[in-house]
Amino acid sequence: MAKDMATTLDMATTELREVNSTLQAAAKSKANEQYVITNARGSHAMACGLDGPLNVVVKGSTGYYCAGMNKEATVTVEGSAGPGVAENMMSGVVTIEGDASQYAGATGHGGLLNIKGNASSRCGISMKGIDIVVHGNIGHMSAFMAQKGNLVVLGDAGDALGDSLYEARLFVRGNVKSLGADCIEKEMRPEHLEILKELLEKAGADAKPEEFKRYGSARKLYNFNIDHADEY
Amino acid sequence: MCGIVGLFLKKDEMRPQLGDLLTDMLITMTDRGPDSAGIAIYGDEAEGSVKITVQSDTPAEAFADLDAAVCAAIDAPVEIKVVDTHAVLTLPEAKEAEAIAFLEEKGLRIMGSGASMEIYKEVGLPKDVAARFGLRAMGGSHGIGHTRMATESAVTTMGAHPFSTADDQCLVHNGSLSNHNQMRRKLAKKGVFTRSENDTEVGAAYISSRIAEGASLGEALEGTLEDLDGFFTFVTGTKNGFGVVRDPIACKPAVMAETEDYVAFASEYRAFADLPGIETARVWEPEPATVYFWER
């Protein structure tokens, strides 16, 4: 469907409840429709709980939890996103043209979160299978307790990257200010380069897999050992 | 737990708009703090004089002929501006301490004082608080606002932010300090006393006492990272501008925007939605454990 066929919802005149229930119903009907939301003005919980193939473009910046718990839908924010964008996403694609605030992609189970700018602290916290690509930098405590999925960062990472990490894979091209407890640099094997290549392509990122380093869990905290107690 | 806003104008021609812009910012933060609201506004100053903002729950009686009474007590000219439950008294700088002692004795609550700072705060929804003080019409160079969701101290005027513990200095806070009782006792030993049970007032008193001991504002804010425990985003106002600092864990939200015309601070981006030129502003989040300053 062409872009000019999109339905516009103006948040200056439409209540959040109506915007979301319209989008949720459209997603559920699986009609692959297109929606444009104008006057976002930092509103919270926009386009959350979508469950089906739908294309939503948000003009302007969003508040907390935009595209929360997304399933299948494609949501693009033409601005910056507030805290917890695409939190607990199950599938689909969420793209942020600007920056993302803290907790981007928190606890996400699947799909792709593509952040064109920077992400602040706790990006990918407790992630459970989501793929996150950040074209800029990420803040401190990112991928804290990350369980599954891939976090790709083209820029730098802040303090305590991957603290208390489980099985998520972290790929960083720039500097890492410091690694968190039990997070170590790991060998980049061919299968990792393959995963990275695919993710960079999907995210339209201008970078080569070979430029990245891989970080992962040292797995020393997996079973309690008194000699590692200072890491708790 | 709260919402914070701050606006620092870079251009003098924008000064008349300050109250209007700040009021919209404040009202968007109502959900974060519906209990009370307050604002510190840095407006005009006159050479050699000081402004003392006082509050009374019975303003009609308390403010009637207050200027004459203060004038008689300190033997100096006094001007009074009554704004709802608040009154701003302007008098010679040299008589400030004397005047405050007199006002306190009369049972008035001192909101703050300084060459340019006026503080207005009350219990109620931010839009109502803004309306009763006529915040929209206030001009100035910069201002800080706060909406409060009370955590562990009472919902009262004195529990509302901003807190001022020294001339032209004020502090607003989002978060919850966990060592404020201990710090309050430490400060009291040094002779620094707080007026409420509020954790933020302890933060403000800490900063003022460090400055009184010779620290710069920057050093005092650095000191909060070491000496205050808990979660905080602080915005502190000074005569010349404002400073921002977040605790090292930095869970409480903070966002900043800068254009050629202004620097703005808020707990959420929503507060920026009506600022002129926000579409093209530089918007970013302050880093944890890092002190920021904007001064003229």
Place this chain on the structure above:
Amino acid sequence: MDKTPMTEPRQSWTFSNSINSEIRRAADTGIYDIRGGGAKRRVPHFDDLLFLGASMSRYPLEGYREKCDTSVTLGTRFAKKPIELKIPVTIAGMSFGALSGHAKEALGRGASMAGTSTTTGDGGMTEEERGHSEKLVYQYLPSRYGMNPDDLRRADAIEIVVGQGAKPGGGGMLLGQKITERVAGMRDLPVGIDQRSACRHPDWTGPDDLEIKILEIREITNWEKPIYIKVGGARPYYDVALACKAGADVIVLDGMQGGTAATQDVFIEHVGQPTLACIRPAVQALQDLGLHREVQLIVSGGIRTGADVAKALALGADAVAIGTAALVALGDNDPKWESEYNKLGTTTGAYDDWHEGRDPAGITTQDVELMKRLDPEVAGRKLRNYLNVLTLECQTLARACGHNHVHNLEPEDLCALTMEAAAMAQVPLAGTNWYPGKPGF
């Protein structure tokens, strides 16, 4: 031969045998003691309160004939679809993982027969419990294990867990023994590893953020589901007031006797306030905000009898939740497994190593053979019976005080046996019209 008289061997009260055994255990293993259950120390409790009953100044209701209603509606503040329970007793959150699938099924069966709800736990929603629970509360926890929008929508209410009585302010560590393939799969974790659970939610901190989180959950679920907020009994006045300000429909307040699947013993025994001490400040907060009965209060932590239920309601709760008592009703710590408890170095009534997964009763385990010991239908009926007894007892006491609904029980129906209970419950010491701290004295 002369025998010098000796004083008899004297044990130290400070360094008791039990304390010394813990010192030896700590020295041996280098890790704090982790266990399940709630506080075992004696704290002032509902036993220290008595009902006054009716005689001349009030008239009792006739049992069996004159109706004494027990129904409770939860979520009347904002939710489009509040939950209607027939009895004021619900089943507290207990995770699949901590409990076997059979145990979850039995809880669902028993609660549904009695007309009340069950609650998921840290580990997601299973078919066993959704299938067998007519009304199911879905917990929203810091770990977000298995959290997904489909389950959110098929829940009857959502309980945001901020804290629990066994460990207000704490996360936890669940040792790896119980993390079987199914449990691990639901939690997106490798099999057999320890689980370190977070103490704060990953994407919000504080009531001002929580308000926005609640908005999101309501938007995802069409504003239908009651939103509960569960807090541990720590600073109940402020915690309840802030939960209301954040937008709660229902508040679950869990005192220090509240159980847990696994956490540090030091946390269980040394953090939080007794359930008895939590209720009045919580109710005061609701009253100060004008929300008592509009935001419902569920109290948990050490509820065992219908008298406990009635006393909690009299102090101002709208309902209670049971966890440990429900497990006992299913067959936990049953004397018939005494020889097996002995093999585990413990005895009936004291077994609390629920995290180790070797529960002889087959309840707190993922071991396929042990699980078979629990017949979910039989255990479900036992729970139903027990819930019915709690309700009948509560009704009996309410009628005796002249009330036609259990919610009409009030603090003035009570007196206290001890100074401690009088102070905590703010009801007069028996035989007096005074309690410590009573204004005007």
